[in-house]
Amino acid sequence: MKILVTGGAGYIGSVLTGRLLEKGHKVTIFDKLFFGEEPLKQYSSDKNFRLVKGDINSGEDFSKALGNNESVIHLAALVGDPACKKNPELARKTNFDATLKIAHLCKEKKIKRFVFASTCSVYGFSNSQQLTEESALNPVSLYAITRLYSERALRVLSNSVFNPAILRFGTVYGLSPRMRFDLVVNTLSMKAATEGKISIFGGNQWRPFVHVSDIVDAINLVIESPVEKVAGEIFNVGSTEENYLIKQIGQVISESYPLVKVDSVDEIDDPRSYNVNFDKIKKTLGFRTKRTLKEGVKEIVEAIKSGAIKNTADAKYYNHLI
Numbered sequence: 001m002k003i004l005v006t007g008g009a010g011y012i013g014s015v016l017t018g019r020l021l022e023k024g025h026k027v028t029i030f031d032k033l034f035f036g037e038e039p040l041k042q043y044s045s046d047k048n049f050r051l052v053k054g055d056i057n058s059g060e061d062f063s064k065a066l067g068n069n070e071s072v073i074h075l076a077a078l079v080g081d082p083a084c085k086k087n088p089e090l091a092r093k094t095n096f097d098a099t100l101k102i103a104h105l106c107k108e109k110k111i112k113r114f115v116f117a118s119t120c121s122v123y124g125f126s127n128s129q130q131l132t133e134e135s136a137l138n139p140v141s142l143y144a145i146t147r148l149y150s151e152r153a154l155r156v157l158s159n160s161v162f163n164p165a166i167l168r169f170g171t172v173y174g175l176s177p178r179m180r181f182d183l184v185v186n187t188l189s190m191k192a193a194t195e196g197k198i199s200i201f202g203g204n205q206w207r208p209f210v211h212v213s214d215i216v217d218a219i220n221l222v223i224e225s226p227v228e229k230v231a232g233e234i235f236n237v238g239s240t241e242e243n244y245l246i247k248q249i250g251q252v253i254s255e256s257y258p259l260v261k262v263d264s265v266d267e268i269d270d271p272r273s274y275n276v277n278f279d280k281i282k283k284t285l286g287f288r289t290k291r292t293l294k295e296g297v298k299e300i301v302e303a304i305k306s307g308a309i310k311n312t313a314d315a316k317y318y319n320h321l322i
């Protein structure tokens, strides 16, 4: 299949690119390269790989890159609450206006498979036990609002030739060629490795965690499933068993690294709390995650301790510092 991935040089995209190439797809990455080209360097000699530097805010750039691709996976965005809070205009433009623009262009081109990366952050703050795709939404940040409005706009555009699949990812963790240390599990694992102590803020907020490689498995499954099974559908992506209270991340880290000091801070730095049900993607597509939080913590701590990742304070690892 010929697939265009927007944001393919990012945290999820740079893992996804490798997997799509392994599967024999022809992959075009369309990315503004906010974090550089380095995460994709390893694929540059693959004959099925093409990198186009461009901005999703330019319909012209996007149309040129789209060429005769058959499928689009739309990951490009200003990602995360702090980055969007810092650049609200750019966040609205990139995360909502540009999504709408490229969706119109894909509809004109009769792109049958369009996968949109949304987030479980659209559930925001909820006391409900298990949130499904049908549950009420309560986004608490501009980032989540831009994702939710994009979901809605995409569904309005749906017809028989353009039927986007919407994937609401849990909070992602794990190693990627474009590492992020602004995601809670990655941050705490990094602090455990570099400082030997971690601080848990609040701690009683629920969050579903999912490994970046499991996210990539889910995107692959959606791309390869019969169109009618995924067209116009919303799927939460993660595992019901991998919902944790934030304070439990501290416990998971302590189990593997008992010398790490765990501090509790009453102050809450992030009000989001949601416990999510992932039955739909399991029942409809047979999706099951393969990695656990404990394994994810270990791989990050080991990568830092072994020197495979150096200078974890580098701005390139933090979306709000660009």
Ligand SMILES: NC(=O)c1ccc[n+]([C@@H]2O[C@H](COP(=O)([O-])OP(=O)(O)OC[C@H]3O[C@@H](n4cnc5c(N)ncnc54)[C@H](O)[C@@H]3O)[C@@H](O)[C@H]2O)c1
Pocket: 006, 007, 008, 009, 010, 011, 012, 013, 030, 031, 032, 033, 034, 035, 054, 055, 056, 057, 074, 075, 076, 077, 078, 079, 080, 094, 117, 118, 119, 120, 147, 168, 169, 170, 171, 172, 173, 178, 180, 183, 319
């Ligand atoms: N990482 C998570 O925990 C998580 C959770 C839920 C949803 N998501 C969604 O997954 C997608 C990818 O997230 P990520 O963690 O890989 O983020 P990331 O910040 O690592 O990657 C985003 C990529 O988009 C590119 N980009 C940004 N603006 C662009 C523009 N105007 N034109 C072209 N390219 C542009 C950046 O250069 C970057 O390579 C996003 O849509 C995000 O909302 C991520």
